[in-house]
Amino acid sequence: MGIFNSLNASASALTAQRLRMDVVSSNLANAETTRASQTEDGQWQPYRRKTVTFQPNGQSFQSHLQTAMGSSTDSAQGVEVTDIKEDPEPFNMMYNPNHPDANDDGYVAMPNVDPLKEMVDLMSATRSYEANVTAMNANKSMLMKALEIGR
Amino acid sequence: MKLFGSTFQVLENSMNYASQKNQTITNNIANVDTPNFKSKDVVFKDVLANEVNNSLETKRTNEKHIPFSSYRGKSYKVVTNSNTTYNHNGNNVDMDKEMSDLAKNQIYYQALVDRLNGKFRSLQSVLKGGQ
Numbered sequence: 001m002g003i004f005n006s007l008n009a010s011a012s013a014l015t016a017q018r019l020r021m022d023v024v025s026s027n028l029a030n031a032e033t034t035r036a037s038q039t040e041d042g043q044w045q046p047y048r049r050k051t052v053t054f055q056p057n058g059q060s061f062q063s064h065l066q067t068a069m070g071s072s073t074d075s076a077q078g079v080e081v082t083d084i085k086e087d088p089e090p091f092n093m094m095y096n097p098n099h100p101d102a103n104d105d106g107y108v109a110m111p112n113v114d115p116l117k118e119m120v121d122l123m124s125a126t127r128s129y130e131a132n133v134t135a136m137n138a139n140k141s142m143l144m145k146a147l148e149i150g151r
Numbered sequence: 152m153k154l155f156g157s158t159f160q161v162l163e164n165s166m167n168y169a170s171q172k173n174q175t176i177t178n179n180i181a182n183v184d185t186p187n188f189k190s191k192d193v194v195f196k197d198v199l200a201n202e203v204n205n206s207l208e209t210k211r212t213n214e215k216h217i218p219f220s221s222y223r224g225k226s227y228k229v230v231t232n233s234n235t236t237y238n239h240n241g242n243n244v245d246m247d248k249e250m251s252d253l254a255k256n257q258i259y260y261q262a263l264v265d266r267l268n269g270k271f272r273s274l275q276s277v278l279k280g281g282q
Contacts, residue, residue: 003170006177013181020184054185056178079181128183131246135180138257142173145264146166150271 003143005077010136012057012078017129019081020052024122031113034101044101047111049087054079087112154274162267168193168227169260175229176253179244187241189233190249195226 002008027049030036036047058077089112097106172193182188237243 006174009174009177009181016181017184054182056182056185056188077178079185124184128180131180131183131250134250135177135253138253139173139177142170142257142260145261149264149267151268 003146006139007136009057009078010132010139012080013132014129014136016052016054016079016081017125017132020125021122021129023050023052023084024118024125026050027113027118028115028122031111031115031118033111034099034108036111046091046101046109047113049089049111049113051085051087052081053083053085055082056080158270159267162263162270164226166260166263166267168195169256169263171227171229172256173253173260176249176256179249180246180253183242183244183246183249185242188244189231189242190244191229191231193227193229195228 030047033047035044037045039045056077057080063077091109091112093107094110095106096102096108099108102108175191175193179190232243235243237245
């Protein structure tokens with residue numbers, strides 16, 4: 001049982017939550033981007049909203065076997081980001097005939113980003129980040145306390 | 152008469168438990184946004200004495216076979232709370248519970264360290280003849 005296991009678990013969560021905040025920021029920044037990528041025939045594609053997928057760390061066969069055999073104490077392993085997925089929701093069609101990317105009917109495909117959703121996600125990530133900082137500080141003070149043994 | 156008695160062993164076991172509990176809570180908090188993650192908890196094994204007594208014993212016909220026993224001499228055990236769902240994504244980490252457990256466990260650990268130090272101090276006082 002490594003003494004820094006918990007700190008490593010907290011650190012992995014901090015990294016994951018920060019990445020989530022980065023992705024939210026990117027979504028918000030590109031909420032109006034109509035030219036994110038190009039198809040083969042040269043058509044511009046608007047930006048697609050991105051989401052982050054989490055998974056508990058240590059999902060390998062080896063760690064499962066060790067847990068089943070009891071040789072590894074089912075210790076803190078943290079979280080890891082497996083994927084940054086694109087939201088498959090359809091684009092918002094907005095009527096704006098003067099827009100350079102408008103189609104023949106005068107509609108522009110806008111990114112499927114909902115700022116409200118993004119803000120909720122951002123707040124959730126911030127709160128989780130704070131909780132992990134608290135956990136990390138608790139760990140730290142426990143380790144410091146352990147160093148006082150026999151002093 | 153043994154110099155150290157069983158106090159140290161009891162305290163050591165309790166500190167191992169607190170340390171494991173801390174790791175488990177940290178892991179739960181780290182996975183608060185992970186879909187289908189089920190929270191874990193650490194319990195003293197005394198509570199699960201029946202489970203330990205009823206654990207399977209397997210016969211090994213070869214030295215290289217994997218030993219199959221759940222009891223490894225520890226006084227605690229990590230269990231998964233898999234029968235509840237707290238969130239839409241199958242996650243059942245209760246953040247309020249985890250944070251309060253974290254604070255509780257921290258104080259518990261510090262109390263154990265204090266007790267350990269107190270024990271050392273009284274031993275020292277005995278060794279020095281009360282000076």
